[in-house]
Amino acid sequence: MVPVAAVACVAAALGTSDHPRLILAAAAGCLVATMIAAWRTKWLVVVAALVGLSVLATSGMRNHIVHDMGVAELADAGAMATLTGRVTVEPRTFEGDGPGGSTVMITLAVSRVATEDRVVKQATQVVVMATGARSAPASKLAVGDHVEVRGLLTPPRPGRAESAVVKLRSPPKVVARPGPLDRAVNHFRAGLVTAVAGCPDGQRAIVPSLVLGDTTAVSDDMSDDFRVTALTHLMAVSGANLASTTALVWWIGAWCGMKRRGLRVLSVIGVVGFVVVCRAEASVVRAAAMGAVAMAATGVSFDRRGGVRTLAVAVTGLMLVDPWLVRSVGFWLSACATAGILWWAQPWASAMAWAPTWLAAAVTVPWAAQLATQPVVTWMAGSVSTTGLVANLAAAPFVPPASALGMTAALVALIWPPLAVPLGRLAGWCVQPIIWIAHLGAKAPAGLLTWPVTGTAIAVLGGLCLGLALMTPTVLARPWLTTLAGLVILAATVVRPPVAGWPGTWQVAVCDVGPGSAALVRAGPRAAVVVDTGPDPGRLGRCLDDLDVDQVPMVVLSHDHPDSVGGFDVISDHGPTTTVVVPALSSAQGVATPVGQTAARLGAQVIAAHSGQVMTVGTARLELFASHPLVDAEAPQGEPVGENTSRLIVKVTVEGLRVLLAGDAEPDAQRHLLTGHADLSSDVLVIARRESSHEDGDFWAATGASVAVMSAGTSNSSGRSSHQAASLAATMGMQVHSTGEEGTVLLARRGETVLVQTRS
Known part of the structure; x- marks a missing residue:
């Protein structure tokens, strides 16, 4: 049955794709294989081919109905519609720090969709996205509620089971409460x-x-x-x-x-x-x-x-x-x-006959599961967990x-x-x-190791897992070997293995800190200026340790959101810090309290930066730009200044390499710099785009950068993608890299060439 299941999976993948010619070719191949195998009495092939044909037919027809008919047609046309359906999953809220605030996602099993000139009665599934004032009532819906929603229909991502994504334009209206079972x-x-x-x-x-x-x-x-x-x-x-x-x-x-x-x-x-x-x-x-x-x-x-x-x-x-x-x-x-x-x-x-049954099961079950799933986990996350076996064994x-x-x-x-x-x-x-x-x-210092997400690298990892599986019975059969292997696994969680050629020569490093931004600007042999600290002290600490940085003389915080200041506490573990630079109009609840307290503990001076200010630390030169005119001057009396206003954009120069750290500056901030005739010329542009799906093309062009680094990965907490920013960079001829896909990105300059190095 394993070959039959494999054929069914391939057929399902083809059937749910948007390639009808490929589906027809596969169906014809299944028919031919059935006839030839039946003639030669190869019944296993007959069964596999018939199962593949059945899955192709059912999945292909269902995919055609879901993505090419009725509601899908309206989504392709970008229609404004009123939908009636039942909530099937608890609303999920994704917090955001952009102007839109949080986003609530609802899954609806719709039965009726009406536009101004058309009514479609179709049982299908859609995803509803609610933002702004509409998110609060959407988050209070219960599974089983029959609701009426109005919004803009858009096509879903390829390969999804939904017919459309609905961008809500008014609060949802409950027309019937859940049934007895719900x-x-x-x-x-x-x-x-x-x-x-x-x-x-x-x-x-x-x-x-x-x-x-x-x-x-x-x-x-x-x-x-x-x-x-x-x-x-x-x-x-x-x-x-x-x-x-x-x-x-x-x-x-x-x-x-x-x-x-x-x-x-x-x-x-x-x-x-x-x-x-x-x-x-x-x-x-x-x-x-x-x-x-x-x-x-x-x-x-x-x-x-x-x-x-x-x-x-x-x-x-x-x-x-x-x-x-x-x-x-x-x-x-x-x-x-x-x-x-x-x-x-x-x-x-x-093989562990020498051990109690409960201990043997506690060791072998999580180990078998981890070896079997590790290639899939690595393909998804780009990492290998060295603490997985120990953690699962301890938690079991x-x-x-x-x-x-x-x-x-x-x-x-x-x-x-x-x-x-x-x-x-x-x-x-x-x-x-x-x-x-x-x-x-x-x-744990080495709890998570980065692994390249390429076909060859995943195949190598699969081979390593298979090799470990073949060795496991021999090891488990001997108590002393089992004990030694356990000690090796424990050591692997503490000692990070060296990577050949890493870190090599670098002048600026864009750290992989998850949904945030953090960059290291080399100021000396083992010293670096930190520009933003990301949301997690542990991830920034690992980046500093990987690059052998034990002195951080200065920290620059572009704004006071957690994705930029959350990792600040780890700075105390890396040598004396004398200066902390913050925007001139940082909010009292953001930087002033937590960062101010940490800076006082470090004995560091907190400096309110202004646009045009230039600072030199060792071999590093930093030029600070304000993202809004109010940052250059005092705010009018009694007028509150929002967090999105008080931001810094930093241009660093180290040994001829020019890097513009634009963070997640919004398009209006980018345009402000252009109108101020700031010198934005750079070799590398670093962007941490999470919320806005728009960019100012003139700003990107003004940098003249040949390399773009996305420091927040390819997706964000609200489910929206930063692919538009990456596409814009690619159309301008920039070489695009992402910490979310490649880990920490190291940048250096040799002659007229920008050298980019990642662990992958």
Whole structure:
């Protein structure tokens, strides 16, 4: 069945693409293969070809309906329409620091779409984006609400299951409240949230996430900690959640005196109930399928071939039910993790005959899952977690009781909410060690290693994972080798391995600090001026350590948003800092309090910069430009000055290399510099675009830069993309690089050439 599942996945990928000729060619190929194989009695090929033809036909027709008919036609035309539909997923809020504020995303199963001259009745799915004053009422919608919304229809990204993206133009109107089933599920989920309401913030966020996949309260920092330590799967609905829920159901059934047949029926009911309360989204259906496969394959008579065969059947069925899953990273993570556990975990546990069964399972299951999924994780994140095995091993004992207690609390809350509070507290205590493990693992010096995201590099990583898998039974069979391997893994989280040729010669470094900006300007052999610090002290600290910087004589903060000042505390670990430069009109609640306190602790002088000011630190020359006229002078009495007004743009020159650090200056700020006839000529332009999708082409042209660096990656918290900025740079002949895709970018000048170096 594995070849059949592989053919089904390829067929689903083709069927959900926008290449009808390719689909027809593949269908013809399946027909020819079926006839030739039947003539030669190659029944496996016949089955695979027929399955591929079926998936091609169903996925191709569904993709045509979703993306080429009805609502999709209106989206292609950019129509203004009124849509009627049902909310299917909890509204998700993405915070933003731009003028639009936060963005709320809603998923609607629409049934009717009306424009001025046309009415389309079609059952399809759309995504609604609400910003500004419309975001607050949108965020209060409940799953099951039947709503009427009005907005501008636009096409979705290629490969998506939605027919359109709707940009809301007025607040949503609720026309009918949720039905009985939706009300019951909402009440169940709300019961768990209420049960943990008295817990600390971290526990209050992780318990609903672990039990029900509700990540609405999970902060960005906590999400990053779980990602670095390969514990992200605990914050999403996964097969592990289903296994814990089923174990709880079995225990209740056994306590009630039920026998094996009754327990089987109860387990089926448990699976159905799990899918219902976690919302029957694609990810939940996927998790239920993978969890059911794992439970079926790890029964009394374990057969790893039978388990993989069952997995292949499940994958084939999922491709028929929801072919868009093949384009989901979560699907591949689930499938690979389940396959790795089924194929490797039991033989490896048998090799550890010298160890207790619980210890063997605790070691082999997370190790098998990590080796099987690492190429996919690296392809998605461009990194390898060295703390994943240790973190999963340490967190494993706390997951089942936390899941069971959380689910029990939600059930009890349906009967009597006050009784659920103690259970919620117990669940919170169980997840607290998991939070500590994620936080400590994320702070490990070598917890996350950058890996190139190229076909060759991913293939090499896959080969390394396979080689480690082949070596694992030999290592686990000997206690001393197992102990030695454990010590090596622990050492790998602390000692960062050297990278050949890194860092080499550099004059300016644009650090990979996630959704923010931070640059190092070389001022001496081991000294650098830091321009902005990014949102995370840990990531800036790793960048400073990687580049062997132990002296930071000056820090320049372009503005007072967390994405620029959040990492400031780490400066105290890198030598004496004498000067901190801030905009002249920084807000008192932003820079003045936290940065001022840290500067005082460092013994540094805080200087309010003005446009045109020039500073020299060692070999570095910095020229400061204001992003708004008010920054050059005092604000009128009684007139508030917004945070977006008080910004600095910095031009640095080091050994002939000129770099303009424009940060996330808005187009009006860029135009202000042009009208002021500032000397913007540079070799490199660094942009941290997150919110605005517009750029001033004249500003970019005035720099004359040959290289552009995007220091915030290719996407942002609100889901909008910075591809427009990258495209603008490319059309101007600039060489484009991104810290989000390539990690830290090092810049140097040799003669008339700008040298760019990344770890990839």
